[in-house]
Amino acid sequence: MCADRIYEDLSPLRKRSRIVWLAIEIAFAGLVFFYWKIQVLDYRKYWAQAEANRTREIALPAPRGVLTDRTGKILLADNRASFKASFIRENTKDFEGSIREAGRLLDLDPAIIRERIEKYRSLPAFRSIVVKDELSLKEVTLIEARRGERPELIVETEPKRLYPFGAFAAHALGYLQELTPDELRTIYKGRRAGDMVGKSGVEATYENDLVGREGQLVEVVDSIGRKRSERENVEPKPSPGLRLTLDFDLQAKAQDLLKGKEGAVVVLSPQTGEILALASSPTFDPNKFINRFTPEEWVGLIASPDKPLLNRAVQGLYSPGSTFKIVMATGGLESGAITAATSFFCGGKIEIYGHEFSCMGSHGALTLPDAIRFSCNIFFYNVGRRMGIETIADYARRMGLGRKTGIDIPGEATGLVPTPEWKKKTQKAVWFPGETISVAIGQGPLQVTPLQIAAVTAVVANRGRAIIPHFLAGETAPAGTDADPGLSAANVEQVVEGMWRSVNAGGSGQGAQVQGFEVCGKTGSTQTMSREQADRISAQSKQRKTHSWFTGFAPRNDPQIVVSVLIEFGGLGGATAAPVAKELFGIYKDKYARSHPSAGN
Amino acid sequence: MLDRIHPREIDWVLIGLLLVNSAIGLVLVQSASHFLHGGFAVRQAVWILASLILLFLLLTVDYKILMGFVPYIYVFLFLVLLVILVLGKAERGAKSWVGLAFMGGQPSELAKVVVILMLARVFAEFKSRYVTAAATVLSGAVTAGPLLLIALQPDLGTALSIAPLWLGSLVLAGLNRRTLVIILIAVVVLSFFSWQFLLKDYQKTRLKTIINPLQDPRGSGYHVLQSKIAIGSGGVVGKGFMKGSQSQLRFLPARHTDFIFSVLGEEFGFLGVCVVLGAYFLLLARIFRAVGQTRDRAGLYIVFLCGCMVTVPFMVNVLMIIGLFPVTGVPIPLLSYGGSSLLSTYLAVGLVLNVKLRRFAYV
Known part of the structure; x- marks a missing residue:
């Protein structure tokens, strides 16, 4: 009896334990299969995603080709440098908070910023969307100083069109306007939201000759968007410009x-x-069209009874x-x-x-x-x-x-x-x-x-x-x-x-x-x-x-x-x-x- | 109380496997945290040493003598968890970390070991062919106490890794069809109740995220997505030690704790994953093999439940990081950084060694 108490029959328990262990063995086999699927079968897909994660492509815009008079000496349409603030949706978790902060930094109504971003909702989240143009130096500093904590808000430099003689030959040269989301999906597929394209005159007809080729900078970044190194750099290639027949x-x-x-x-x-x-x-004055977001002036031009456009x-x-x-x-x-x-x-x-x-x-x-x-x-x-x-x-x-x-x-x-x-x-x-x-x-x-x-x-x-x-x-x-x-x-x-x-x-x-x-x-x-x-x-x-x-x-x-x-x-x-x-x-x-x-x- | 130990009776293979897996963990923690301040790998190494010493100390005490003290330990643990819960209200965030002055770690982790001992005691004299309602309720109550206190901290991950110990003990004690049905119904009712009243929004989102991790790549699905990218991009051979872009550039969250296995997948590839799965499998196999080498019911329960204690979080974690299980803060024993998790695992393995060591002892 004594021995019986000491060496009791534990075989049912041991059997149950073996069943559990069998289940664990099967689970291990399953694990090997799942990891094989991810690491061997789907490797390419995840590798591409990891690459996309760690690299950031920055477009380097080419200055728009200049337009000259028939002598080739007088610039009728030139370029100057300007700063704009862009928003990258992918880089924020708290969209509303980011918009509020952007509004505060840029002195803009957050509702306007939201409207701007909503307009390009259909674009991939990593694409930057321009929210403010013609930044002052102070605004540039404010945004740059928060680059670490606000990776969704960036400053981009952009060559801007300048018509040195204002209204000179305005109807012949035409004017530039921001791409509409529709155009972005159809005729200007390679372009980016907020790009300016010729909407009338020579600027429109010879759009493709004038844009030049955009350069690209590929940076390696960490999860909060800090730049770690540069990988490739393709210099932008500006258009040689066009000589017009105008005297x-x-x-x-x-x-x-x-x-x-x-x-x-x-x-x-x-x-x-x-x-x-x-x-x-x-x-x-076509210079008036260069700045985004001044609809009043634009509406004024359209509605004017003597039809200046x-x-x-x-x-x-x-x-x-x-x-x-x-x-x-x-x-x-x-x-x-x-x-x-x-x-x-x-x-x-x-x-x-x-x-x-x-x-x-x-x-x-x-x-x-x-x-x-x-x-x-x-x-x-x-x-x-x-x-x-x-x-x-x-x-x-x-x-x-x-x-x-x-x-x-x-x-x-x-x-x-x-x-x-x-x-x-x-x-x-x-x-x-x-x-x-x-x-x-x-x-x-x-x-x-x-x-x-x-x-x-x-x-x-x-x-x-x-x-x-x-x-x-x-x-x-x-x-x-x-x-x-x-x-x-x-x-x-x-x-x-x-x-x-x-x-x-x-x-x-x-x-x-x-x-x-x-x-x-x-x-x-x-x-x-x-x-x-x-x-x-x-x-x-x-x-x-x-x-x-x-x-x-x-x-x-x-x-x-x-x-x-x-x-x-x-x-x-x-x-x-x-x-x-x-x-x-x-x-x-x-x-x-x-x-x-x-x-x- | 102290016992003569015959060193050749100690399962040195098991200790060896324990150290091998700890060493793997150390390498991964180093890769995952070398760019952070805090010397995580060094601290992990110190914890391994300390835990190993405590493991050998534990061997000197016959587990049967330990069984006599278990109720006191259990009550003590209960009070500690209660104090943490009350005092913790004052602190921010997760309350499971008590100051170093108190216990030097996370008592919630150690609760697992205590619960195992308590369950073993409950079932030690239980000899029916199948588990009874009374035994179910009693063992359930024993488990539920610490579980609820930990869940309220709130540390859902650790709390949920205690529940399987209870289920494990029931499985071992023998579940007939009727009990199984009752338990299933209880689980369904409880889940419904929890979903409606207990679970916080972020926890619900995590559950929903398993179904579609892409629904919000920047939100709750982000962690799992980044983890899958890390593992998948590792390919067959991996990107190399400390060369994983996902972990080194910090796209991977909680790299040295919950997502340590993702670091493995990225930097050492499918081959590395297989090697580590193999090492872990051998460790678990060694523990479960000890189930067959126990002398009595209490010892068998202890060994089996210690096996479950290591297996369940491991399984949950390696499934979670590839999106097959909800995101719960469950670290992998031995591999993830974390002192108290390491200590409790060493103590659990210590218990297994203890039981195995005394399989021939006479009463």
Whole structure:
């Protein structure tokens, strides 16, 4: 019994213990499997994550390529250094606390910061999001001093666009704006939130040539974001910049002449299509767009009734008025509706299709050149009646109206060349012959941009060859055009003769006459005015005047320059627009005439 | 009370395995903390030496004599935990660290050893084929006392590593189907109750995190995610001693304590993990083998429960760090830095040696 008490039967307990031990053995086998899965099978995935953990990629932005005038010497768009504060969501555990602290350091409402960050919610958490721009030195110090405790808040240096001449050629150069989240997902995939991209003008068209290549710095960091070492450093490669065709003096003068007016000026070379000046008034200062987060100014620019952002030279649609007579004259001769010998009698008024149409004066019997010289309506009524609307539309399109010129800035307007088909489609109405008579003198539904008028003028100056207007200088610039208007030089010469007389023989364009520089041109005044424009004029208690046109080229036999001017509500073209053109022709002559011996004659 | 010890009866293999695993722990602690102030590895080495001395001292006392004192030790422990809880209210944070003047460590860890002895005493004279309701309640009460006091500190990790000792004793005593069902129901009810009323938000989040550690990589899932990255990026051979980017650049949290095994995985790779798993397996195997070499019921319980005491936190930890178990502050015995954990493990192994040493003794 005694032995029994001492050596009791413990075998059931030992058996249970062996079962538990068996379970532990199985668990160990399981452990080996789990660790094998993580360390051997999924090794690459975790290795990549560990690398991402310990390295930090810092983008080194390349300064945006500069834009220069045609000499390549005057910088129209430059860069300067600026500091911005960015937020990295991944580096904070207490998002709200971080935002509050950021707000305190940057003197910003935390709600604004949250809104900024929310805007880019869809981006990965390690990407930095700009929360404040143009930091003061004090703000930079405040943030840098907290780099250890606030790894989510960083200071980034950024080259900023600077337009040294403010509003100079603003509509041609364009402006930069912050990428929208949509653009970031679609067209600018490689870019980063908060990047500035060209939104209009040359800045937009040549965005990819101007951004250059971003550099990259790879740093090894610890868990709180402190830098331990550098691994790779790829230097940023700035874009070499672009040389534009703009002529500083002509552009400055054009803007000066437009000051206080609403209108547009286009100066280009008829030989190459190079744009020497393109001005639209009123204008704006593109430097204003460089700073993020000043929506008030932006809204102000958009909402302003005189639309400073509208590029009147390429987007503004106007009735061409009598400048259309250039097209009528060319088309009339080309189509055979008239010849150089055809003459019509102007008695001040004429009755066509049961309506009475009038002329500015009573010009008697005249042939084409004098009809252009005096801008005789009755002559062109007759030409229009003979040609018919389809033929008119055909020549208008051939010479460059009703389609884009192909200028290298975005947003160009197409304009409108009306046809019976167009009227049927848009207004469900039949074309009346009387409307053809209106179109013949550039009224009616016709719509053109000042740039199109300049392009038409270039066709005449070139005696039939069309060009594509452009800003980019150098050999890469597009020259010539795919659509040859197919005009005979002899016919065009008749039109040139008329335009010469208009300026140099006491015609309607004599206001543009320049001594020693054979200017050929055509004026125009347009009565049409949209309802809202009329309302605006009344509201501003301005006199209800017509839009004023002048378009011309010089010198007659070796055309080097085309000038087209539109002044809104400027009155008669000869009185307002022609003198503006005269000034520009004068500048060009003084600057370049000596280098072109054939000029000046 | 003191006994003659025959050195050749001592299981030197077990002591050897204990020291091998301690040495592995020392290497890992050094790698995980060499860049910190505090000389953790040196302190760990000192603790190993001290614990080894206490282990040999423990061998001199026959465990059967010890069994007689256990109730007093148990009451003393209970009072100490109570005092800590009351005094601890004044201190910040976790209250389980009493000043060095008091006990020089974490009494919560030592509570495990005391609970083992107390359970062994409860079941020493229990001879039914299956465990009875009375025995379940009694052993449960014995375990629940210190467990609740520790849980209230709050040190959920240590508290939860005490509960398996009770379950282990029940398993050993024999669970029939009815008791098993009752226990299962009790566990479900208790879990529900705890979830609703007891668990703090951060503890709930930790549980939820097992299901989806990526739901908030910077929040509660962060630790496990970083740990998995560390282990996975170690690959087959590892990045080398003191060369793990996750541990050296401090992406890994609690590197020298709860996540010491992640350091192993990162720096020594799958091969290192297998070696250490092997060393640990041999240690546990040696302990569980001793179950078959016990003389009496009390001794068998002591050896088995000491085995459980080392096994459970190890399993919990190595599963936790790869996201297969909720994040609880459970260190790995011998490998993780921590004096009182080390001491209690040495004492537990000491008990095993003690029991094994006296397997042939006569009454």
